[in-house]
Amino acid sequence: MDTLLRFTRQSESVIALGEADAQLNKLIHVIGELELTVRHNHFYSLAMSVIGQQLSAKAASTIRKRVSLLCPEFSPEHVLQIPVEQLREAGVSRPKIAYIHDLCGRIQSKELDFGGIHQLNNEQVIQMLTAVKGIGTWTAEMFLIFSLGRTDVLSLADVGLQRAARWLYDTPDALAQHGPRWNPYASVASLYLWESIDRGLVDSGASIDELYQSASQ
DSSP, X not given: XXXXXXXXXXXXXXXXXXXXXXXXXXXXXXXXOEEEEEOOOHHHHHHHHHHHTTSOHHHHHHHHHHHHHHOSSOSHHHHHTSOHHHHHHTTOOHHHHHHHHHHHHHHHTTSSOOTTGGGSOHHHHHHHHTTSTTOOHHHHHHHHHHTTOOSOOOXXXXXXXXXXXXXXXXXXXXXXXXXXXXXXXXXXXXXXXXXXXXXXXXXXXXXXXXXXXXHHO
16 A cells, blocks of 8 residues: 655654755745655566656656556566567567566565565665666665655756756756755655646746745735
């Protein structure tokens, strides 16, 4: 069963971020409440992350839906039973199919065991996951946030976060410069930055100060 995490102005993490970073506090004020669904089917999360690599959000969503229809009971055993050509017709590339099959095999052989994963720190989880073909640091970081619910993850290589941070702070290397002050709630800050893109704020032509003043009226 998935877990829904809600972040409001009264949440400890949101209060701490607002106190630590004035610009981020303005963005929090403009966006308001956010929710994060933590998906506890770890295999599903990783496989879908692999499918979405290097694709637009829209294309990734379409292909994930097709694959989910092919395999309603999403487990390594059932995924391996899907003919390769059906996965190809759903839009999954041959290299990604090979990566997912490698993931299935490692889970079945217990080489990759999620049993004690919650006892591992972030670096240990990243090291464990990146041993799997097709899973890099970024995918492992997304797994930490969206499958383990870790609130202290900052993906410095995430292009969306980099773009949103440049807009928010109006400086070139804003993510690396300002990110450290968000600990131990960097994941929550990241959610707000991603949301600023999803809501069109970053591409609106308005600065955060202009949006904040408008929202405060």
